Amino acid sequence: MAEPGRGVLMKGKAFVEAPSGPLVQDLLCENGWISDEPWTPLxxxxxxxxxxxxxxxxxxxxxxxxxxxxxxxxxxxxxxxxxxxxxxxxxxxxxxxxxxxxxxxxxxxxxxxxxxxxxxxxxxxxxxxxxxxxxxxxxxxxxxxxxxxxxxxxxxxxxxxxxxxxxxxxxxxxxxxxxxxxxxxxxxxxxxxx
Missing domain, CATH: 3.40.630.30 (Gcn5-related N-acetyltransferase (GNAT))
Structure with missing residues (x-):
């Protein structure tokens, strides 16, 4: 997902609803991803x-x-x-x-x-x-x-x-x-x- 060349997400601005577990969040952060506003699921x-x-x-x-x-x-x-x-x-x-x-x-x-x-x-x-x-x-x-x-x-x-x-x-x-x-x-x- 973090590598556009793999074809999961195109180059440019992108958003993902990532699991809240620290491993996924940490990996995305290490690859330049930024946390967006909080969302409330119901x-x-x-x-x-x-x-x-x-x-x-x-x-x-x-x-x-x-x-x-x-x-x-x-x-x-x-x-x-x-x-x-x-x-x-x-x-x-x-x-x-x-x-x-x-x-x-x-x-x-x-x-x-x-x-x-x-x-x-x-x-x-x-x-x-x-x-x-x-x-x-x-x-x-x-x-x-x-x-x-x-x-x-x-x-x-x-x-x-x-x-x-x-x-x-x-x-x-x-x-x-x-x-x-x-x-x-x-x-x-x-x-x-x-």
């Missing part, structure tokens, strides 16, 4: 039934890709995600075990969105990204759509739901915890400058 066991999210949730298909894309752009300041990007994502093989969900408020406004990725029955599933429309924050929609994500992964046969967020996003960590996720010890990605 996990929810899906053995027990998942509660109702309390809001209307819709599974997004091709006809509503524009809704999913609009919520993502309104949730993340620098997002350039479009419905064309959604169609490209949904056409890929990894999307076979994935779903996009949108939460709606009582007036029918799309207020939050999440994508879930199942690795198959009995294996952990991932939710990423989850975002709440900037005009609808502070009303519990992040928690609701995260609960819906856990339920969707459970329906897909996942044993647990996992998510990871920058530790500096204290609101995101709190949202995941309020949706029944257990906070795990933080870890740091490693990066190599160009």
């Amino acid at each position: 996990r929810r066991d899906l053995t027990d039934p998942v509660e109702d999210p309390g809001v209307r949730i819709e599974v997004i298909g091709p006809q509503k890709a524009y809704v999913r894309a609009a919520v993502q752009r309104a949730s993340f300041q620098s997002s350039t995600f479009t419905d064309e990007h959604w169609h490209a994502m949904a056409a890929g093989l990894p999307y076979t075990g994935a779903r996009c969900l949108v939460a709606y408020d009582d007036q029918g406004n799309a207020v939050a969105a999440v994508s879930v990725w199942s690795a198959g029955p009995g294996k952990p599933g991932l939710l990423e990204p989850m975002g709440v429309h900037r005009e609808h924050r502070g009303h519990g929609y992040g928690t609701a759509v995260t609960v819906a994500a856990a339920a969707a992964l459970q329906e897909l046969g996942s044993s647990s739901a996992i998510v990871c967020t920058p530790s500096s996003h204290v609101g995101a960590v709190a949202t995941y915890k309020s949706a029944g996720f257990r906070q795990l010890p933080a870890n740091r990605d490693q990066y190599r400058d160009a």
